Amino acid sequence: MPGSEFGQLQSDGTRLPPFYSPRPDARGTSHDDGDVEHGDFSLSAGNPASSNAEDDDGASQNTIPPASTPLTRPPPASLLSPAFTPPSTPGTATPSNAGAAVPRGIPVDSSIPTGGCGTKQPRLLETLPEVECIVRARIPTTTGAEMFLHLYTNNVDNKEHLAIVFGGTIRSKSLDAVRDGETEMDRLVRGAYTGRLYPGRTTSGLSANTSESQDALSANLTGEDSIQGPPLVRIHSECYTGETVWSARCDCGEQLDEGARLMSLPNNKAGGIIIYLRQEGRGIGLGEKLKAYNLQDLGSDTVEANLLLRHPADARSYGLATAMLRDLDQKEIRLLTNNPDKIRAVEGPHREIVVKERVAMVPLSWKGRGGFRAPEVEGYLKTKIEKMGHMLDMASLPR
Template sequence: MPELPAHASPDLPPLYSPHPTSPGRDGFDFQTSAQGVEVEAHDTLARTKSHDPPASMVSPAFTPPATPGVSTPSHPRPPRSVPVDTSLHSDSPRPELLQKLPEVECEVRARIPTTTGHEMWLHVYRNSVDTKEHLAIVFGNQIRSRSLDAERPGETELDRMTRGAYVGRLYPGRTNSRVEQLKRAEGVPTKRRPESEFPQSEKSNGLLSPSSASSESGDVQTISSSELPLVRIHSECYTGETVWSARCDCGEQLDEAARLMADPILSPSGGAIIYLRQEGRGIGLGEKLKAYNLQDLGNDTYEANILLRHPADARSYGLATAMLMDLGLEGERGIRLLTNNPDKVRAVEGPGREVVVRERVAMVPLAWKTGGAQGIQSEEVEKYLSTKIEKFKHMLDQK
């Protein structure tokens, strides 16, 4: 998470419950009419000041492009990023990595209609380590699952189309999942070479787009090494994404990742959100709510997990690495990773650097970007961000 400004006070007062009409993750008041928003915001600010909250962490030095719910400027600015190279020696401790990556398989994929930007595809994965359905939210047509396209015994063309193993668009009356079959049925020659005809070096060095075997035109596609796909590894947060919690900015982060990846200018090669079902840093929703109660008793999120006899962070990223590999995002070409957590950079790369992170893109809170005009504003989220920076070593400084 973002780094606190130097003036932020480490001595934080006890937490309090926000007023029911305090802003949600998009700054929306769920109870007050539009005409009363300005007055309510002023009253909420006055109440907050009366509790002597910690010094504001809003950073006026950074003003990015528009955020979810706000129209994007005609010339959006790319997000700030910094080159990284984990192969270089570092004195900082490295996270423990799985010695063997899990096995993953994409069960089904479907197009999710959106109003602007890249097309979005939702992939559901099964794996060899748990029974949960982990997800990949893919933006654009240049990223595609290999296990999805693999032939499965006894399946028909309808079976393949039903589970999403098709190219192009589905339409009433379509009978084939592959463009080549459609062209041959219509007597149109196909230009695409079979994958077996590609040199081995061309297959393994990442120059061949994972979608080249299924492009709409049937032509081979390549992706420039300068156009790195944007990736976000996002852990499930029911409270922050669904029930408008102001204890964290997880829902806001999910919205922002989608906005950046959907924009063809900001992410010309598209992107992927790997959505892992590891609620509450891996402790589950019930235990997470217990941790919330401990936070109301004066503990921070790190201390609350420890008091419940859980690791401060029980998450694992081996599944994310395996899913990225299945999506064709492994290899030396590399990705841009949307995160403030330096440990996540190393963990996502895998035990053998199967995935290479070339750039780390900062995930800056919306309130920081807008000078406090938008985003989550509560004492709880200030404390949450402070704990992430001080105890989990998340960072915003990119120098």
């Protein structure tokens, strides 16, 4: 194979593809090394130094410098994830933002016409789905924050929907329920335990001879200083293109990361929940979504593309989200969304969940805090505002 198809030489003799960043060396790093925007992306596909050059004899010579010779040219924009996958935002708490205020919300009340909850009447299920959390696990993140990932089954589809939970006060009732014939090890393995797991632990509850007593745990989780209003909640629909393959057609990846960052701020004592629904493409699926992308390149906007494919502009349903929030014992929440019509949809047919505040999700680039800009995402946001009623500042859109 031509030498130009290979990237950095690894210790085992193999080479990474040229668009991979180099592995960090063993030398000490400063506190700035974690800043992705100033990182060393030296071996990108767009860096000529990462390809092979020909010497005077026409022979191909590898010109990749050693790891001790840093290169600073960034990769082309097409390879950069606007959300930097894996996410760089959850739990980011440097001395400069450790005391950052939890975002303020706008009070809403769906029980009155002027309650700030949109004008549409969302399609609500008469009866909420039945959901069950079958397993939970602690997830340490790349930035130091921790979350608990809950996996749910339900009686309406065969998909595995998820709840990403921040904070120690939020628990699943169906997970904690005792199941017939299960052992203590069964409970530990499926995540139905209190406190922390450690090698040699044999009981799902905290016993008197553990380092942390149940009374101490209860005081820690339910003390007055630890409860500050309803938790911050985001209902997030799966977006493979925006979260995984660096798409600049939408801001879904950025919204997921920013929601996680806000929920894991040190002073967000109420915790947070991201309900991650497997509703790709606003409910039409990945294949149809890719067709819609092609229609967008032919001149349609996101709403028109869905309609041309004989799908609703938005085919999503939020009954599963409501049921999952109920299982997590939530009655009042602060909803992180720009879509006021989502408020009533999440509350359920009989307001099983009450949204007390709507917290805006403003693109980072609009606030001058990084993020990304692209013609596609700007058109996407413009359509959301003009045709779907999302509450974003039109004056902030580039002209």
